[in-house]
Amino acid sequence: xxxxxxxxTDENTSGQMDVPEKTGxxxxxxxxxxxxxxxxxxxxxxxxNAKVANYPGVTVETRVGLFETPAGSxxxxxxxxxxxxxxARSVDARVALSVIQGQTEAxxxxxxxxxxxxxxxxxxxxxxxxxxxxxxxxxIVVLNMMDLATRDGLEIDAxxxxxxLGVPVVAATSTRKAGRADLLKRLDEVMASExxxxxxxxxxxxxxxxxxxxxxxxxxxxLHEPGLNKLTRTLDNILLHPVAGxxxxxxxxxxxxxxxxxxSTVPMDMIDGSIGALSGWLAGVLPDxxxxxxxxxxxxxGVGSVVIFLPQIIILFLFILxxxxxxxxxxxxxxxxxxxxxxxxxxxxFIPLLSSFACAIPGMMAARVxxxxxxxxxxxxxxxxxxxxxxxPVYTLLIAAFIPPxxxxxxxxxxxxxxxALYLIGILSAILVAFVxxxxxxxxxxxxxxxxxxxxxxxxxxxxxxxxxxRAKIFLRRAGTIIFAVSIVLWVLISYPGDTLRTSFAGMIGxxxxxxxxxxxxxxEMVIALVPGMAARxxxxxxxxxxxxxADAEENTQGLAEALQSAWxxxxxxxxxxxxxxxxxxxxxxxxxxxxxxxxxxxxxxxIYLFALAYISxxxxxxxxxxxxL
Amino acid sequence: xTDTITIRDLKRGEHASVTGFTDAxxxxxxxxxxxxxxxxxxxxxxxxGAFGATPISVRLNRTIIALRGGEAAMIEVARx
Numbered sequence: 244x245x246x247x248x249x250x251x252t253d254e255n256t257s258g259q260m261d262v263p264e265k266t267g268x269x270x271x272x273x274x275x276x277x278x279x280x281x282x283x284x285x286x287x288x289x290x291x292n293a294k295v296a297n298y299p300g301v302t303v304e305t306r307v308g309l310f311e312t313p314a315g316s317x318x319x320x321x322x323x324x325x326x327x328x329x330x331a332r333s334v335d336a337r338v339a340l341s342v343i344q345g346q347t348e349a350x351x352x353x354x355x356x357x358x359x360x361x362x363x364x365x366x367x368x369x370x371x372x373x374x375x376x377x378x379x380x381x382x383i384v385v386l387n388m389m390d391l392a393t394r395d396g397l398e399i400d401a402x403x404x405x406x407x408l409g410v411p412v413v414a415a416t417s418t419r420k421a422g423r424a425d426l427l428k429r430l431d432e433v434m435a436s437e438x439x440x441x442x443x444x445x446x447x448x449x450x451x452x453x454x455x456x457x458x459x460x461x462x463x464x465x466l467h468e469p470g471l472n473k474l475t476r477t478l479d480n481i482l483l484h485p486v487a488g489x490x491x492x493x494x495x496x497x498x499x500x501x502x503x504x505x506x507s508t509v510p511m512d513m514i515d516g517s518i519g520a521l522s523g524w525l526a527g528v529l530p531d532x533x534x535x536x537x538x539x540x541x542x543x544x545g546v547g548s549v550v551i552f553l554p555q556i557i558i559l560f561l562f563i564l565x566x567x568x569x570x571x572x573x574x575x576x577x578x579x580x581x582x583x584x585x586x587x588x589x590x591x592x593f594i595p596l597l598s599s600f601a602c603a604i605p606g607m608m609a610a611r612v613x614x615x616x617x618x619x620x621x622x623x624x625x626x627x628x629x630x631x632x633x634x635x636p637v638y639t640l641l642i643a644a645f646i647p648p649x650x651x652x653x654x655x656x657x658x659x660x661x662x663x664a665l666y667l668i669g670i671l672s673a674i675l676v677a678f679v680x681x682x683x684x685x686x687x688x689x690x691x692x693x694x695x696x697x698x699x700x701x702x703x704x705x706x707x708x709x710x711x712x713x714r715a716k717i718f719l720r721r722a723g724t725i726i727f728a729v730s731i732v733l734w735v736l737i738s739y740p741g742d743t744l745r746t747s748f749a750g751m752i753g754x755x756x757x758x759x760x761x762x763x764x765x766x767x768e769m770v771i772a773l774v775p776g777m778a779a780r781x782x783x784x785x786x787x788x789x790x791x792x793x794a795d796a797e798e799n800t801q802g803l804a805e806a807l808q809s810a811w812x813x814x815x816x817x818x819x820x821x822x823x824x825x826x827x828x829x830x831x832x833x834x835x836x837x838x839x840x841x842x843x844x845x846x847x848x849x850x851i852y853l854f855a856l857a858y859i860s861x862x863x864x865x866x867x868x869x870x871x872x873l
Numbered sequence: 874x875t876d877t878i879t880i881r882d883l884k885r886g887e888h889a890s891v892t893g894f895t896d897a898x899x900x901x902x903x904x905x906x907x908x909x910x911x912x913x914x915x916x917x918x919x920x921x922g923a924f925g926a927t928p929i930s931v932r933l934n935r936t937i938i939a940l941r942g943g944e945a946a947m948i949e950v951a952r953x
Contacts, residue, residue: 328907366934367909374907450903454911471932476919479937483930485923577939581924584941590928691901691944692928693908696937 268309268317269434270351272343275359276371277325278570278697280387283706284359284417285322288427291709305338307350314431321350324611328374328450333614343378355433356382357426362392362414363472363698365399365465370450370457372408377448382410383429389414390422391700398466407460418703475570475698482574492578495571499562500600503555503632510554518547537734545730548636548781549722552602555632556718557711559601563594564710568702573694580692586674587681589613590692592622596673599629603832605714607839615690621680623839624849627827628673630666633780637823638665640784644804645816661820669824672856684848729778729830737775737789745790749774763858764818764865768810773828780828814868821864825857878952880931880945883918889950890915901944909933910948 273281289308306322323342324335331337345352358375360368365386372384386392386401405412413429416422482488522539529535566572572594580590591612599606606626613619642658649657681687736749743750753771760770768790776783784803791806807816827833827850837846883889891914894902910933919937920930927942940948 327909330903330907332904364934364936367936370907370909370911450906454906458911458913468935471935471937475937479920479930483920485921489923573939577920577922577928577930580928580939580941581922689943691904692939692941693901693904693944694939695908696930696939698937 268319269354270319270321271355271357272321272323272353273359274323274339274343274356274375274382275325275385275387276327276361276364276368276695278695279325279359279361279364279368280417281325281359282322283703284357284385284387284415284423285320286706286709287417287420287423289320291713305342312427312431312434314434316431316434318430319351321353327371329377329448334611334616334619336614343380354381355430356380357385358382359385359387361698362386362389362399363395363397365392365397366458366461366468369461370453373453373457373460374448374450376408376410377446377453379443379446381433381442383426383433384408384410384412385417385426386412386414387417390416390419391698395472396467396469398468400464400466404460404464407463418706472698478699479574479696482571483577488574489578492575495566496597499559502562503558503601506558507554511551514547514551514553518543518551522547533738536738537731540738541730541734542727544785545733545778545782546722546726548785549633549726549779550719552632552781553715553718555635556601557715559598559632560711560714561707563598564707565702567594568700568707570697570699573696576694577696584689586677587685588621588677589615589618589690591694592618595622595626596629599626599631602631602633602718603627603629603829604835607832607835610839615687617681617685617687618690620840620845621677621685623836624680624685624845624852625673625677627829627832627836627849627853628669628676628825630669630824631780631829633829634665634823636781636784638662638820640787640804641807641816641820644807645811645813665820665824672825676852676856726779726831733775733778733782737786745771749786763822763862764812764815764869765822765861766811766815769815769819776828778828778830780823780826783828813873814865817868817873818861818865822857822861825853825860827853827857877949880916880918880929880940880948880950881942883950883952885918885921888915888917888953890953891948892951893949895947895949899947901947905944905948908938909936910938915953916950 273285275281285306285308288310290310292308305324308320308322309317310320311317321342323339324333326336326339329340331340341347342350343353343356356375356378358372360371375382384404386399392399399414401412401414411429411433413426415426482491522543525539525543526535529538563572566575576590576593578590579593583590583592592610594612595606595609597606598609603626606629607623610619610622610626613622642661646658646661651657651660733749736752737747739747741747741750750771752774753767757765757767757770760773765773768787771790772783772786775786787807788803791803791810811819833846833850836849837843840846840849877892877895879895880889891910891912893912894905894910896902914933917932918929919932922928925942927945928939929942929945931938931940931945
């Protein structure tokens with residue numbers, strides 16, 4: 244199975260697509276350059292009721308939604324990844340072209356295309372229209388973001404363009420209902436006359452010829468064309484400035500991380516409190532038997548330990564979406580490109596890697612924007628080294644227990660510095676691993692960078708909320724399915740056959756593998772906690788609580804911290820932290836890596852190298868700390 | 874015109890028009906054409922990367938495209 248089929252069928256099997264019916268709604272594909280506003284048009288038409296296939300990154304999702312025209316016809320709308328023309332280098336672009344050409348079983352072959360272009364870029368983007376026309380499919384050209392183009396002073400003779408192209412051309416402002424009315428009206432007209440839905444023979448266009456035709460056409464239909472958007476020019480002078488721009492990017496990233504942690508405390512405490520209240524209530528009303536234990540200690544504790552990260556994920560995605568919608572994300576990729584290139588990555592890998600700080604899963608999926616398979620593989624392989632939010636509970640617990648809050652240099656605090664160091668070690672290792680991979684296993688020519696920097700725009704608040712809602716929904720769905728199932732399995736592992744964790748299955752597994760961990764300073768209790776911690780990193784906190792018989796370890800971290808202080812030496816604690824920087828302890832991430840790489844070999848390589856790094860660094864930390872007399 | 878110059882040779886703020894590609898057969902040229910670079914187009918160098926003056930932000934008509942030095946060196950231009 245190719246990666247492409249894998250992605251497409253995955254969306255199919257997850258029940259996202261309706262089985263094609265001859266009498267059912269017709270299918271329309273949204274086609275066009277990236278940043279032309281396809282997703283906004285999609286949200287506007289469908290009201291945002293999209294079926295998103297899986298945990299999405301940013302703009303790398305294939306969504307399907309339903310909408311109705313004033314005349315009452317219904318249509319399935321497919322939101323495809325952006326493409327400029329017919330050569331498909333990225334996985335994304337291949338998905339788009341195969342859907343348009345009906346080469347996949349997973350989607351209905353589109354009956355019609357909406358070719359969406361940014362009206363403000365008509366001169367350049369007309370050639371996209373002409374290339375799409377060469378496919379021979381019926382289409383309506385949507386001159387999108389007409390309001391912004393008009394505000395800039397651009398004048399287009401849309402009637403003449405329609406006459407010259409021989410297909411309907413509609414001006415639209417997809418953020419507003421009135422701006423979409425014309426498009427719907429034209430769609431009804433097109434559907435009424437069957438002749439316009441006829442397909443013509445596809446012909447391979449000569450690109451040079453397409454360009455000449457496009458430029459000629461542009462000069463005929465563009466009545467007045469002002470220079471570049473002034474705001475964009477001014478902002479780029481600052482934001483892309485070699486010194487000021489780089490400094491601002493660093494400041495923005497610092498602010499984002501600060502916000503992710505400080506803004507999330509209140510909602511996280513609220514979720515924590517509600518989960519605790521629910522557990523308490525259930526423990527009170529249910530008889531004290533295994534059902535109660537399964538519900539309270541297994542399911543609620545397990546699912547709760549993941550749901551609690553929802554605020555952090557939402558805040559991080561808020562900033563990622565804002566950067567994406569304003570047009571800043573492409574600038575960040577621009578600024579980072581040369582540095583990323585030095586370690587063998589593409590500037591555009593910046594987006595997936597940034598997402599990985601929330602969770603590696605959306606990060607790996609967002610890597611689909613990368614055109615080169617090697618860049619994509621490298622990015623997926625290093626994504627787990629970005630410190631995801633699931634490591635935080637473990638870091639927080641151990642730092643609170645073992646690192647004194649000593650002031651350093653008057654401004655900083657030793658605990659904060661250790662936390663920062665853990666993040667930094669992750670990033671530096673990622674750089675190192677990427678560098679080594681690109682010199683060895685993912686060796687290959689440097690891929691070119693050809694990337695449009697979109698005009699700066701104010702984000703639409705409704706779009707923003709919709710994007711956040713979709714991401715929250717997918718995160719919660721994951722908690723409700725995978726984590727739910729894993730919680731039950733873990734509960735069985737730690738509850739049977741004996742009465743205590745030591746005599747349980749987890750305890751038995753722990754004893755078997757303990758000799759492997761003894762050389763790096765891990766004791767039996769830690770090893771037992773690692774067994775359930777394989778499912779998700781944060782689960783280890785609760786498991787340590789169970790091992791040391793601290794009641795309500797997740798709420799009562801103070802008690803757990805004290806228990807750990809007396810049971811662990813400082814070198815052991817530091818070794819455990821070092822282990823956590825690298826260890827790939829998250830079944831979901833491994834599963835997603837398997838699907839995104841479509842290879843057992845690459846997935847195995849990722850798991851093995853991460854465990855190896857974890858083992859080596861924990862060992863070095865342990866023996867290093869001991870030799871220093873800590 | 875004496876020597877052929879490319880976008881790579883332009884300084885920040887310089888205007889030029891596209892005259893062709895150094896190697897018309899290169900696969901990358903197809904991509905450059907697809908995103909919009911075409912003979913006769915008006916371009917302007919807007920910004921250069923901090924490290925080694927790459928990538929390069931180029932205004933192409935009313936669109937802005939980022940290219941690395943290598944790609945920029947494939948697009949032949951004439952100064953305006």
